[in-house]
Amino acid sequence: MILVTGGAGFIGSNFVLDWLGNPATRGEPVLNLDALTYAGNLANLANLQGNARHVFVHGDITDRALLDRLLAEHRPRAVVHFAAESHVDRSIHGPGAFMKTNVDGTFTLLEAARGYWHTLGDADKTAFRFLHVSTDEVYGSLAPGAPAFTEDHRYEPNSPYSASKAASDHLVRAWHHTYGLPVLTTNCSNNYGPYHFPEKLIPLMIVNALAGKPLPVYGDGQQIRDWLYVRDHCSAIRTVLAHGRLGQTYNVGGWNEMANIDIVQTVCSLLDELRPDPAGPYSRLITFVADRPGHDRRYAIDARKIERELGWRPAETFQSGIRKTVQWYLDHADWVAQVQSGAYREWVTTNYAAR
Template sequence: MIFVTGGCGFIGSCFVLDWLRDQQEPLLNIDALTYAGHPGNLEAAAGNPNYHFVHGDIRDKSLMRDLFQQWKPRAIVHFAAESHVDRSIAAPSAFVDTNVTGTVNLLQAAQELVQTLPPEEAHAFRFLNVSTDEVFGSLEPTDAAFSEAHRYQPNSPYSASKASADHFVRAWWHTYQLPTITTNCSNNYGPRQFPEKLIPLVIHNALRGQPLPVYGDGMQVRDWLHVSDHCSALRAVLAQGRPGETYNIGGRSVMTNLDVVRGICAMLDELRPRATPHAGLITHVTDRRGHDRRYAIDDSRLAAELGWQPKMRFADGIRQTVQWYLDNSAWVESVTSGSYRQWVEQQYHSRAAR
């Protein structure tokens, strides 16, 4: 059996569904079901005898210890995290509690289990820590892309909490010889992403004729990774990655935020036309505090060692993503509750337009 934390979230649910489709090994999903963890994401797993679910919080140290001792997984894939930069700016303590303390709880529980295993099983155990390229900070226009050796320079409470978690994972490898691996991925997109992130937010607002908020001039550069490619990379790392190593995962689709928004607008003009072009809804708002200007990923280690590379072209992936949101309006309505609308109002509508 393997454990997955945060399997009801955006990336976690994709990993769970792909795993159950392709593998016969049982999987236990541990999820606290916060606002971003939607049980409906895993409707397709219902009734699968290899799928098990525990409604639990990684901040609960006793529960994590009990689960590891009871089920004795051979690996854990750790997704569970507070992940939205804007929310981290408004309430940083929650990010420390979940992303740092929660990760340490898992490391301790895994270490205690591994100490009881026969040497061969202990050697084969894996703790896969799913992290982000945001821990590396921001690049200048002419800087080389982030490699695994790039210095950590987190610039937001979110990225600082993830960087801290990464350091603890590294410490458990070097101090306790717990077989850990960390991956640092670029911006994910795809079906079932909570609409506080750029792409689903733009689709959601555009379909309602609401302003499409773009921070600052919109020239922030990101590398876009389709969630299915991310999950295939994680499976490769889990199967073949070297303990103690880190691996960058990129989508090889570098674009400015403004170009992404304009592309979505053009696609919606085709798929769901309105009287005036959707691009007329674009509204530049006051930039986020400490907003990183450019990310870029060098994933050559992953390609060279494990033979992985992304398969989804951004043009295909974004069309598939837009179509999914058009076809799944009930899902969107179920996650965009009153609290979501209040958050959007606080975050964007109250900002002065540029």
């Protein structure tokens, strides 16, 4: 069994579904721990209802007693740590939650894992892994034309979110170098795909366009990101967990640098094709709004290390992945309606009304 934290969130739920449905993992059970905050959604895991290989626990990674009990009872061979507050805009409005979950939570999980690891026999102790899933945002912002982020790039986080993730990365590194805990870290670029909560760029554009609402684009829309289809990310994590060198960091990217405005235009064009609006092209809804504070201009991932050492490359191009993503949202209107609660609408108003 493996323990997955945050396995009801966007990337975590995709990972759990991928893991349990992938022949490569031979049906190994998953213990899924999630606090079910606004972005955690059991509807993401509806297909696993009644599946004995999926054990869900509603709980928080800051709860040491719960972690100790789960580790002792289920005896996982690995921890895959997704649980995190992850939205930059929310971190600007309320940084405290990010410090609690991303810093205190990671510390508590590391300490629980270290205590459990010391109880294992020699063979199990050698085989145990703690895989920490992080972000390229810890590296800061790149100038136009600057080389992409490698694993040796210095940390320069610019938002409360990225600062909290940088802190968690440093904790994971320290627990390996000080205590010998067998850790692995992945730093990924912007994910997109099924079950993405519609506060982030791509799902927000899709759901707003279908509702005939403005498509808010920060500043001039020229902020550049590398885009990674979420199921490619899941395959990378499986690869690192199985074959990664202990104590190492692996950058995971999609080799797809694109400006935000180009992403929005692509989504509009796909919707024009797949769900045309009698009122006209969806691009008519694009609305440029005031930029967010400290908005990083460019991220780019150099993913050659994971390819060179572990043989991993993304299977999807951006063109194939974004088409699958838009089609998924068109096919799952019920999921979209369910996540657009009153709290979600209040958040959108808070973040965008004054822009």
